[in-house]
Amino acid sequence: MRWFILALGLLAAAPAAAVQPDEMLDDPALEARARHISKDLRCLVCRNENIDDSGAGLAKDLRLLVRERISAGDSDEETVAYIVDRYGEFVLLKPRMSGGNLVIWLAGPALLLAGGVGAALFIRRQRGAPAAPAGLSEEEAARLAELTRE
Numbered sequence: 001m002r003w004f005i006l007a008l009g010l011l012a013a014a015p016a017a018a019v020q021p022d023e024m025l026d027d028p029a030l031e032a033r034a035r036h037i038s039k040d041l042r043c044l045v046c047r048n049e050n051i052d053d054s055g056a057g058l059a060k061d062l063r064l065l066v067r068e069r070i071s072a073g074d075s076d077e078e079t080v081a082y083i084v085d086r087y088g089e090f091v092l093l094k095p096r097m098s099g100g101n102l103v104i105w106l107a108g109p110a111l112l113l114a115g116g117v118g119a120a121l122f123i124r125r126q127r128g129a130p131a132a133p134a135g136l137s138e139e140e141a142a143r144l145a146e147l148t149r150e
Contacts, residue, residue: 023060025067034067037076041066041083042093050093062091 025031035052041062043054051059051066062083069079083091095101136144 020060023063023067025071030067030070033076034063034070037066037070037079038063040080040093042091044087044091062087 025034038052039050041051043049043051043056043059045056045058046054051062065083066079069082089095097105
């Protein structure tokens with residue numbers, strides 16, 4: 001009985017494809033193309049899930065739209081371009097590295113590099129300038145410096 005409950009739990013936790021049988025194309029080659037395209041398209045409701053894995057209504061509409069464009073004779077690139085023109089580049093799970101996106105792609109590494117350089121300069125300055133103990137007179141500070149040199 002425990003194995004049955006464990007197996008049931010694993011099946012419930014596994015991601016299920018949301019593509020319904022009535023959405024599938026009759027031609028296996030066209031259906032394979034549709035699956036290939038839709039795995040790179042983001043569900044606009046679920047955010048970080050492709051439209052094949054999403055059960056949202058908008059994802060179903062996108063799946064049907066992909067299959068409609070493929071059935072109409074569009075190439076994979078034309079189908080993706082049509083959907084991007086209609087919904088924007090956010091619909092792509094892997095955004096293109098061009099134009100305004102280039103700034104976003106490069107901002108992270110540039111900020112990391114700038115932070116590393118800033119941290120290195122800060123550490124270098126801290127090591128080079130010994131701090132005088134607070135509350136010592138000039139004579140005491142000179143005597144302390146003399147003692148620490150010996």
